[in-house]
Amino acid sequence: MTRSHISSRLFATAAVGALLLGFASSVTAKDAAKAPAPAADAAAGPEIGDFGLDMAGMDRGVKPGDDFYAYANGTWAKTTAIPADKSNYGMFTALADLSQQRTREILDAAKGNPDSMIGRAYASYLDGAGVEAKGLAPIEPWLNKVRAVDKAGLAALLAETDRNGISHFFGGYVGQDDKNPDVYIYTMYQGGIGMPDRDFYLKGGDRNTALQAAYLRHLENILTLAGEKDAAGRARALYDFEKRIAEVHWDKNDSGDATKVYNKMTIAQLAQAAPGFDWTTFIRGIGVKEDSLLVSQPSAFTGEAKLIAEAPIGVIRDALLVRSLDDFADVLPDAVAQEAFAFHGTALSGTPQMQERWKRAVDFVSDNMGEAVGKDYVAKYFPPETKAAMDGLVKNVLAALDERIGHLTWMQPETKVKAKRKLANFTTKIGYPDRWKDYSTLEIRADDLFGNALRANQFAHDDNISRLGGPIRRWEWGMTPMTVNAYANFGMNEIVFPAAILQPPFFDPKADAAINYGGIGAVIGHEISHHFDDQGAKYDETGKLSDWWTPADVAAFDAAGKALVAQYDAYEVLPGEHLDGTFTLGENIGDLAGLTIAYDAYKASLGGKAAPVIDGLTGDQRFFLGWAQVWRRNYREQNLSQRITTDPHSPSIQRAWVSRNLDPWYKAYQVKPGQKLYLAPKDRVRIW
Incomplete structure (x- = not known):
């Protein structure tokens, strides 16, 4: 459920928004691992409860108007532990566990076949003893090359670093040119820091200080493991260097603005704007033959080039040594893997222990x-009837948005025509390529194992670079069928739903329609609406970044967006830690619009008839509960704090609360003034 944030691209395609939902049903990880394949038994009922809802996981002692998340999920939240190898646990992780177990069975069957790649x-991954016996020998030739590099050879080495899949001072990928989406172009973005965001270096407070x-x-431990002397002093110098890089980085809001990050220039213009680094050698070295580039954060490149030119070569080498071991840690001996996990897993996210080796092998x-x-x-887990049922749901939700666009009061008639044309031009991908x-x-x-990882990185790099000069690969997917996620791709004008997310609690063909529309229906709506959120709305029906709205449309949309920013x-x-409503705006618009149009689609599906009352719940009540229950998630505090800084999605509780902006929610639960989530009608944010 994310959209086009340059700083958090999930794969090398321009203008992509990924969903990153994060569900967890009332089943435990153990239960999820043994859940049956969808529709395996034609006579069976829904997988969850009598009609697709986990009634036992609710907390009826909480008033919906005070905390709708707790009302829908309170008992589940109190009784569900986070597994020791996870930073959080919810519906997404439960399904990810199931997908991981199913994939393991496929790989176990293939493991003994020498002809199976x-x-x-x-x-190779399961052979932990073999990895330990080799030690650092597989990566040592590369580390020695890093140790020997001088400033004159740095650009060529960084090109090789890039191809090897090791992060360094800037990153890049080949994707569609946002203003010419029928052409591929190489896009570059800022890098050079080892913590997830500049704020971790620049902001104080007890948590950041720790x-x-x-x-x-x-940094000291990694340099020690690499066999380097004076690791403490060199770690301090490297940290200070990274902090200076963080100071020239763009912040996450500017980096997520599709207009601001579109900066086309030639290699010569980049060299003029960011002197002190051999850009021609680097860019040609990674395989880019074209002269035009997109540079996402130009001033950051100017600053980084200056810092690289001024830094002692020893600091540059140490930066690359650390990144090399960090990025390959999981395919190196346990001492390296455990050290990388100690920071990235435990310190950052609070996860107590690494996953078992078989799980990491599957991943x-x-x-x-x-x-x-x-x-x-x-072939084993995604029956054709699930794909057919999902296709019908998508068409219904698209029709609901089309209808809603026609009745908007803030959008100008000429813009409505273009919006409907964009909607009609959507491509929907369901299940698998x-x-x-x-x-x-x-x-x-x-x-x-190390060689496999290295060659896989090189294969992915070369495949990505090979897009340049070729036709747009509209058949490609950015996620595998086993991924519990979905995404919106602005340049392709498409929405994509991998097979693994099309399961309960998101979607169960045998569940009550209200549950399905509140779950996967709102997810569909979320992805569709990304194409009309604060960034997606900048792309027309061809996937081109362009101004197709009138000034009056933009003003009305911005006003509604500001109200949603203020709400979040x-x-x-957490105490003293607020959400950034600007950073999360696109995802919050996606939740608000997705739930709104899914509700319309649900009502339309009833064909004018009243929904039945089931277990004392009306259709509208079940619809909103279907939404709230897919957002179940318990977080470790460190993970939740990190997400506030780095994740463009609001946490699960606040995602469930978006229902406070919909009038039908108030009627469904008799929410009254004085209750904590109550908003006066004039304060309810209405966009689509």
Whole structure:
């Protein structure tokens, strides 16, 4: 459920928004792992409860108007523990556990087959003893190359670093040109820091101070593991260097603005704007032959180039040594893997322990050869009737938005015509690709885990660069079928729903319609509405970044957006830590619009008839409960705090609360003035 934030791209495609839902049903991780495949038994009922809702997980002692999340999920929240290998637990993680277990079964069957690439990859990861026996020997040649680099050779080495999948001072990918979406272009974005956001370096407070100290220890420990002398002093110098980089970085709000980050320039213009670094050698070295680039944060590149030019070469080398071990930590000996986890998993997110090796092995194969596994996954776990039912739901939700656009009072008639045209031009992808990725040139060995990871990174890099000069790959997916997620791609004007999310509690063909519309229906609406949120609305029906709204439309939309920003700014998630309503605006618009149009689609599906009352709940009550129950999630405090800084999605409680802006919610639950979530009609935000 995210949209086009440059700083948090999930894959190398321009103007993409990913959903990142985060559900968790009333089932435990253990229960989820043994849940049956959808529709396995034609005579069976819904997988959850009698009609698709977990009644036992509610807390009827809470008034819906005081805390709708707690009313819908309070008992579940109190009785559900977060597994030791997770930073949070909810519906998304429950389904991710299920997907991981199912993928394991596929890989276990392939493991003994020497002709199976995924089997060899899986076996290489499971061979922990072999990894320990080799130590750092597999990565040592690369580390020695880093240790030997001088300023004259830095640009060429960074190009190799990029191809090897190691993060460094700036990143890049080939995606659609936002203003010419029929053409691919290389886009560059700021990098060079090891913590997730500049704010972790620049803001004070007890939590950030503790993280800064933990990160400094991590730098020292990684340099020690690399065999370097004076690790403490060098870690301090590296930390100070990264802090200076953080100071020139754009913040997350500017980095998420599609208009601000569209800066086309030639290599020569980049060199003029950011002197002190050999841009031609670097860009040609990564395989880009074209001369035009998109530079997302130009002033950050200017600042970083100056800092790189002025920094001692030893600090530059140390930065690359640390990134090399950090980025490959999971395929190196346990000492390195545990150290990386100690900071990135425990210090940042509060997760007590690493996942078992088989789980990490499954993720390794899925991350690097996902579609090779996906073919078997969908054949076994994604029945055609689920895809057909989902297709019908999507059409109903699209029709609901089309109808709503026609009745908008703030949008000008000429803009409505264009908005409807954009809606009619949508592509919907459900379940899995029509065309699978070809991995035949990727070399995988059963006894070479590090080599497999390195070659997989190089394969992905080369495949991405090969897009340049070619036709747009409209058949490509940015997520595997096993991914519990969804996304909106602005440049393709498409919405995409992988197979793994199309399961209870999001979607169950045998559940009550109100539950499905409140769950997957609102998710569909969310993804559709991303194309009309504060960033998606900047793209026309062809996927082009353009001004197709009138000034009056923009003014009305911005006013509604400001009201939503203020509403979310007021939420204090942790003591002294508020949401950033500007940063989360696109996702909050997605939730508000998605729930609104899903409600319309649900009512239309009744064909003018009254919904039945089930277990004392009206259709409208079940609809809103279907929405609230998919957002179940318990967080570790460190993880929740990190998300406030880095995640464009609001936490689950506040996502459930978006219902306070819908008039039918008030009627459904008799919400009255004086209750905590009550908003006067004039204060309810209405956009779509």
